[in-house]
Amino acid sequence: MRFLILGSGICLCGVLLFSCGAEESPIQEGPTLISLEKPDYFPAEQPMPAANPLTEEGVRLGRMLFYEKKLSKDGTISCASCHQQEKGFSDGLRVSPGVGGAQGTMNAMSLANLHWQTxxxxxxxxxxxxxQAIIPIEDPMEMNLPIQEAISRLQNDSDYPKLFSAAFGTEEVTAxxxxxxxxxxxRTLISANSKFDRWIRGEVELTPEEQLGLELFFTHPEPSIQLRGGNCGDCHLGFLTAGDPNGFSGFHNNGLDPDERLKSGLQSVTGNAFDRGKFKAPGLRNIALTAPYxxxxxxxxxxxxxxxxxxxxxxxExxxxxxxxxxNEPQNPNDPVKLHLSEQEKKAIIAFLNTLTDQEFVTNPKFSNPFK
Structure with a gap:
């Protein structure tokens, strides 16, 4: 193999791009591969799906579809209606209204650092x-649009076929x-520039109250050795402050209701009665912006x-x-289940939770409405 230096480029003679002394072959263009912009302290073992690599063109198209109201039956709502950037991609409502004012039963989850969830x-x-991205389009309580109608609307649009071609090499729109x-x-919705992140990187110091809150957040209490903790980090793990991404271990019954009022939760997926009342432990990034909870x-x-x-x-059960x-206090089996945190400790945990707010994330123009 011979290498010819051409300006700042390299020609590989005898391979497909050029055959030395022969007519040039056309260069095949395709989507531009990109990498996630993530900090090195985020988990590194989660691979990008081989069947859906990240590309500039795919992300551009996905952003438009995220804000596209044509994907709802009456053209009034989009994914962004329930996932608003300034609210950490939640909507500030107890349950979100769908097309025609239909009311679901679940709070709109915030969106951040989704690449590390399974x-x-x-x-x-x-x-x-x-x-996950397709389900709300067809859900009668959300966007209420049959997927074939969604495909038809995009296929007949003056712009979308070209955007699909740029992203996937064909103008054909499919589910x-x-x-x-x-x-x-x-996947590009990465929140990693909160005060907590800057503290991890050694750029800022936490206040004494925030530092106490951090320690309580990540500590499981053990009264026998006078180790006080808030027990939060047992379910909201590590730097992502999110549930364990491996299988169903990130789902918990966190004591909201007694047996007779438990909703099915994870049981509706597994069929296991032991999973009744268990729901996903969400990531807590930008938690101060995502009420109600x-x-x-x-x-x-x-x-x-x-x-x-x-x-x-x-x-x-x-x-x-x-x-x-x-x-945080010794208990016997007949005692009510309580953490026994002091008012000062509760305030400290909330002070720490406020350090998870990432103003850059909620104002980043890369994530904003492209139609404005």
Missing amino acids: RFFWNGRSVTLEE ERIGKALAQFE MHDGRFSSLEEVLDHYNDHIQNS TLDVLILEAS
Whole structure:
């Protein structure tokens, strides 16, 4: 093999691009591969799906589809209607209205750092972002548009066939390609420049109250050795502050209701009675912006959330053992399940949670509405 230096480029003679002394072959153009812009302290082992690599053209198309109201039956809502950037890609409502004012039963989850998750929706019914992206389009309680109608609308649009061609090499619109494009855009929604992140990188110091909150957040209490903790990090793990991405281990019954009022949750996916009342532990990035909280949006403030875990845990057959055994005071089996945090400790945890707000993320023009 011979190498010819041409300006700043290299020609490989005798291969497909050029045959030395022969007529040039056309260069095949395709989507431009890109990498996720992520910090080195995020997990490195989660691969990009081989069938849906990240490309500039795919992300551009996915961003447009995310904000495209043509994907709802009456053209009034889009994915972004329930996932608003300034609210950490949530919507500030207990449950989100769909087409025609239809009311669902679940709170709109915030969107951030989705590449490191392997189960989606509160009950984990989707195993890929590509699959998750399509479901709300057809859901009668959400966008309520048959997928074939969505395909037809995009195919007959003056712009979308060209955008699909740039992203996938063909102007043909399919459900699979819609899901792939949306998933590519959603994978770029990386939140990694909060005060917490800057502290990790050694750029800022936390206040004493924030530092106490961080320590409490990541500590499981053990009263026998006077180790105090808030028990939060048992379910909201590591730098991502999100549920464990491996299988169903990131789903928990966190004591919201007694047995007779438990919703099915994960049980609707697994069929296992032991999974009744278990819901996904969401990532807590930008949590101060994403109220109300829990799968049904029952708590309007972080103070209410801390009060729940501290004083109002409802016991049930499937209550998570991580909560059942968590207390800052010695307990006997007949005691109510309580954390026994002080008011100062609760305020400190909330102060830490506020360090998870990433103003760059919620104002980044790369994630904003392309139609404005």
